[in-house]
Amino acid sequence: MYSFALKMLFGDSARFYGMLLGLAFSTLLISQQASIFVGLMSRTFGFITDTPEPDLWIVDPAQRFLDDNKPLRSTSVQRIRGITGIEWAVPLYKGLLVVNLPDGKRQMSQIIGIDDGSLIAAPPFMLEGAVTDLRKPDAIIVDERATRREFKMEHPPEGGAPRALRIGDTLELNDRRAEVVGICKATQTFQSQPVIYTTYSRASEYAPRERRMVTMILAKLEPGVDGAVVRAAISDQTGLSAYSSDEFTEKTLSYWMRETGIPINFGTAIVLGFFVGVAVAGQMFYNFVLDNLKYFGAMKAMGASRGTLLGMVSLQALTVAILGFGIGIGITSAFGISVPGERLAFRMTWQIPLIAAFAVSLICTASAALGMWRVLRLDPADVFQG
Amino acid sequence: MGADAAHSSSDRQCAVSAHGIEKVYVAGDTQVVALRGADLQVHCGEIVMLAGPSGCGKTSFISILAGLLARDGGALEVFGQDPQSLSTEARTAWRLRNVGFVFQQFNLIPTLSIAENVAIPLILQGIDRRSAIARGSEMLGRVGLGGRERSSPTRLSGGQQQRVAIARALINSPRILVCDEPTSALDGATGLRVMELVAAQGRAPDRAVIVVSHDDRIYHLADRIIHMDDGRVDRIEKPSQRTTHA
Numbered sequence: 091m092y093s094f095a096l097k098m099l100f101g102d103s104a105r106f107y108g109m110l111l112g113l114a115f116s117t118l119l120i121s122q123q124a125s126i127f128v129g130l131m132s133r134t135f136g137f138i139t140d141t142p143e144p145d146l147w148i149v150d151p152a153q154r155f156l157d158d159n160k161p162l163r164s165t166s167v168q169r170i171r172g173i174t175g176i177e178w179a180v181p182l183y184k185g186l187l188v189v190n191l192p193d194g195k196r197q198m199s200q201i202i203g204i205d206d207g208s209l210i211a212a213p214p215f216m217l218e219g220a221v222t223d224l225r226k227p228d229a230i231i232v233d234e235r236a237t238r239r240e241f242k243m244e245h246p247p248e249g250g251a252p253r254a255l256r257i258g259d260t261l262e263l264n265d266r267r268a269e270v271v272g273i274c275k276a277t278q279t280f281q282s283q284p285v286i287y288t289t290y291s292r293a294s295e296y297a298p299r300e301r302r303m304v305t306m307i308l309a310k311l312e313p314g315v316d317g318a319v320v321r322a323a324i325s326d327q328t329g330l331s332a333y334s335s336d337e338f339t340e341k342t343l344s345y346w347m348r349e350t351g352i353p354i355n356f357g358t359a360i361v362l363g364f365f366v367g368v369a370v371a372g373q374m375f376y377n378f379v380l381d382n383l384k385y386f387g388a389m390k391a392m393g394a395s396r397g398t399l400l401g402m403v404s405l406q407a408l409t410v411a412i413l414g415f416g417i418g419i420g421i422t423s424a425f426g427i428s429v430p431g432e433r434l435a436f437r438m439t440w441q442i443p444l445i446a447a448f449a450v451s452l453i454c455t456a457s458a459a460l461g462m463w464r465v466l467r468l469d470p471a472d473v474f475q476g
Numbered sequence: 477m478g479a480d481a482a483h484s485s486s487d488r489q490c491a492v493s494a495h496g497i498e499k500v501y502v503a504g505d506t507q508v509v510a511l512r513g514a515d516l517q518v519h520c521g522e523i524v525m526l527a528g529p530s531g532c533g534k535t536s537f538i539s540i541l542a543g544l545l546a547r548d549g550g551a552l553e554v555f556g557q558d559p560q561s562l563s564t565e566a567r568t569a570w571r572l573r574n575v576g577f578v579f580q581q582f583n584l585i586p587t588l589s590i591a592e593n594v595a596i597p598l599i600l601q602g603i604d605r606r607s608a609i610a611r612g613s614e615m616l617g618r619v620g621l622g623g624r625e626r627s628s629p630t631r632l633s634g635g636q637q638q639r640v641a642i643a644r645a646l647i648n649s650p651r652i653l654v655c656d657e658p659t660s661a662l663d664g665a666t667g668l669r670v671m672e673l674v675a676a677q678g679r680a681p682d683r684a685v686i687v688v689s690h691d692d693r694i695y696h697l698a699d700r701i702i703h704m705d706d707g708r709v710d711r712i713e714k715p716s717q718r719t720t721h722a
Contacts (some may be wrong), residue, residue, distance in 0.1 A: 091599055094588055101587020388583035391544055392644075393572020393600050395565060469545075 091394070095402035098382060099409060105378050106410070112370030113414020113450055114421065119363025121422040121438065121446040127356035128442065129435030134346050135339045136277030137184070137202070140214040144308035145317065147338040148179070148324060151331045153306075155345035156338065157280070159185060161302035162330065169328050170307050175315035180205035183293040184305040186283065190262035193245040199236070199284040201263065203293025211308055213287050219257055219272025224289050230261070231272035236284030263296040278435070364449050372457035375410060379403060379461030387468050399465050407458035415450045419443050491555060491652060491684035492518040492541055498549030499536045499707075510536040512707035513550065523675060523685040525695055528704035534688045535656065537704065541686065542575050542654045543567050555651050572600055576645035578655040578674070582637045584629035590640045591616060591625035597648040615643040619673055635666035639673060646677055653678045655687040664693060671697050 099106055132139075135156055138147070148170060150160035170179040183203030188196050204211040204224075212221040217234050224231060232241060237255040244252045255261075261268045268288070276285045288296070294303045309332070311317055321332040333341060347353050379386075386399050426436045499511040511533045518524050526534045539545035540552065543559030552558055555574065559567050576597075584593045594612035599605060613625040619639040621632075629637055638658060645653055655674060659667030671687070671694040678685045687698065695701050701713040 091596075093605060094585070094592060094596070094599070097592070098585060098587050382585075384581070384583055385585045388577070388579060389596065389600070390568075391542075391571070391577055392597050393568055393575075395568050398600065 091389075091398055091402055092405050095405045096409060098385070098402075099378075099406045102378060102381075105374055105381075109371045109374045109378070109410045110414045110417060112372075112374060113367055113410060113453065114417035116363050116367025116371065116453065117415050117418020117446045117450055118421050118425075119366060120360050120449050121419055121442050122425060123356050123359040123363065124442045124445060125422065125426060125436050125438040126434065127352070127360075128439055129437035130280070130352065131343055131346060132437055133278055133280045133435055135342045136279060138335055138339050138342070140277050141211045141308070142214075142335075143210050143310065145311045145334065146309040146321065146324075146332045147335065148307040148309055148328075148330050148332045149338075151329065153331070154349075155342040157184075158345070159305050161300065162304040162307065163302055164304050166304060166328060166330060167307055170309055170324065170330075173320065173323050173327060175312050175320040175323070177310040177312045178208070178210075179307050179309040180208055180210050181290050181304040182211055182306050182308055183290050183297065183303060185293075185297055187263055187296055189241075189268075189284070189286070190265075191241060191243070192247050192260065193243060195244070197240045197284060199240075199286050200279055201293050201296060202285065202287050203290040203297075204287060205308075206289040206291050209289075213272075213274030213276055215275040217273045217275055221272070223271035224287070226269070226271055228260075228267050228269045228292070229271040229288065230263075230268045230292075231274050231287040232270050233276045233285040234273050235275075235278065236286075237273060240284045264298065266296055268296070364453070367450065367453040368456070371410070371414060372453045375407060375454065375457040376460050378406075379458075379464060383464060383468060386465050387472055390465075390468060396466060400462050403458055403462050403465060407454040407461075411450050411454040415447055418450075419446060422446075488519040488521055488681075489555075490517060490553075491520045491522070492516060492686070493553045494537075494541065494550065495552075496550035497537065497540055497547050497552060499533070499540065499545070500548050510707055511540075511547070511550075514704065514707065514709050516541075516702060516709060518684045518686060520684055521679065521681045522699045523679055523687065523697065524700045524702055525698040526686065526688045526702050526704060527690065527692075527695070528710070532704045533707040534704055538654050538656060538686055538688055542577070542652070543571050572597065572648070574651045576648070576650035576653045578638070578641050578645045578653070578658045580657040580660055582629070582634075582641045582661075584637055584640055584644075586628060586630045588629075589626045590621065590629055590632065593629060593640055594644045594647055596644060601648060612643070612647060615647045616640065618677060619643045633666075634662050635670055638662060638666075638670045642670070642673055642677065649683075651683055653683060653685045655685070655689075657688055657690065659689060659691045659694060664691075667691055668694055 137156060150162060153160045167179055167181045170176060185201055186198055187201045189199045190196055209221050209224060213231055223229055232255060241255040242252060243255060246253055255270060257270050257272065259270045274287065279285060311320055324330055324332045390399060426438055429436060494514065494516045496513040496515065497511050498513060501508040501510060514533065514537055526537065528534055536545060540547045541554065546560055557570065559570055562570055591609050591612040594615050595608035598608035598611060616622060616625055619642055621636060621639055629640060658674065659670055662670060674685065675697045696715045698715060701715065703710045
């Protein structure tokens with residue numbers, strides 16, 4: 091009877107395609123919005139994932155998330171280095187500065203000043219040049235995306251057609267010369283500003299003079315030491331807070347989730363997607379069962395067991411759910427592949443298809459359950475009532 | 477033909493034996509008495525027609541006889557079995573083995589071919605789909621629809637659809653065939669042809685046929701006509717003796 095159940099489903103083509111469309115659209119809305127949300131949120135802590143070397147991120151206790159800079163005294167670095175269990179500790183500068191391009195354009199950019207000696211926290215991927223080139227005078231490394239976009243030379247000094255920024259070009263950071271010595275690939279920031287790497291000491295010269303210039307301290311634990319003990323010691327001896335990479339990521343993410351309206355906006359779209367599925371596909375499937383009730387009734391009269399009828403309805407619901415979900419997740423994937431990541435934050439983690447599948451299952455199960463309830467309640471004698 | 481068959485009815489096995497059947501429908505505070513002690517005996521090889529005005533209890537009566545509806549009083553045996561004594565599942569299985577149905581509105585599934593529609597009772601009995609459809613096609617040939625097995629029911633006339641329904645009702649060789657107003661959705665001539673088909677294909681030495689119908693143009697095909705009124709059997713006629721009282 092199950093092949094007949096599928097023929098009943100496919101045969102009602104208008105309703106079948108309507109249900110598919112509803113579920114596919116619902117899946118698309120849920121998975122696409124969730125993927126953009128995850129993509130956007132992952133940009134808020136991109137620098138942490140780009141910087142695998144430190145075990146500890148040491149910041150001012152009032153700092154709420156990665157970009158919530160609360161600069162520290164430069165002496166804090168020495169104090170951290172003096173704590174038992176710390177293998178190394180380096181300062182990091184991270185701040186926004188205005189960059190002047192040769193053609194007169196000005197662009198707010200994120201400057202990352204890494205330790206001069208060790209070059210810890212260097213860019214994760216170098217496309218051109220080497221990290222050690224940062225030791226050259228006025229050296230900076232620029233994110234590849236920015237060379238094509240914000241730093242694109244509309245009027246190159248040598249003349250000719252517009253071109254991307256390249257090694258050898260010079261920029262001005264706070265009226266000081268900076269020469270591009272490398273092109274890197276870094277995770278895009280939440281606000282999508284260009285990212286420029288340089289040394290800590292040079293970043294301190296570029297940045298307006300302040301009493302406190304260390305944005306945060308990156309530290310490595312000695313092998314075998316208890317991280318909790320060291321963190322407690324840091325807190326006791328310096329008054330600073332130390333987080334592992336995961337903790338700092340979690341802290342940053344939780345700030346954006348709790349303190350901004352972003353989750354509500356995306357959540358609304360996701361819930362809307364769910365209700366579109368309920369309103370269109372769920373209701374359509376329920377009507378499909380209602381329209382076929384007289385046939386189910388006839389089959390019940392002829393001797394179809396409850397199990398057979400419920401199996402038929404379940405198979406119909408499952409088929410619609412799988413096809414609708416498949417189409418929806420396929421469109422979402424195609425969307426994610428076709429839209430460049432620098433234009434749209436899109437990150438479909440393995441949990442997102444599962445969530446969409448769960449939502450679609452819920453819609454189909456609920457509508458199928460309602461339909462089954464009607465089939466179960468069906469009195470076979472009703473078939474004689476016309 | 478109907479009268480001849482009826483002559484020997486007393487010698488044949490009793491297919492249906494119903495005594496004092498009662499049925500009351502309750503909806504909130506309202507009670508509607510549908511059957512007030514209806515009696516009926518139908519023998520194997522016999523075709524009986526249930527006639528009577530609307531609301532006299534015909535449909536409730538055949539629903540109870542076919543094991544679709546529970547009675548509130550009286551005694552019933554269909555081929556020695558009281559369907560009401562069976563569990564819901566057992567009664568469903570009993571219907572599948574013993575009862576064929578022809579409905580007023582045909583109830584053919586429009587998205588299946590007519591051969592597939594006919595095959596449904598066989599598939600419900602566990603026969604594989606291919607064999608069931610092959611037997612369904614064969615059965616369609618017996619009701620004059622050979623060569624149209626793959627047609628959709630929606631492409632057939634009302635008379636042809638009812639032929640398909642008859643083929644479906646007979647495919648698993650039921651011991652009792654129940655027809656509810658099989659001609660009411662058809663014009664007179666088509667209705668007569670359909671009932672002739674029921675009489676020709678449905679009548680068998682080991683089977684009883686019960687037809688509910690208002691259509692007196694088909695009464696001559698019956699062995700007996702059972703007139704019901706107000707929930708009881710009012711009188712029983714043979715087509716040649718239309719004045720015999722119960």
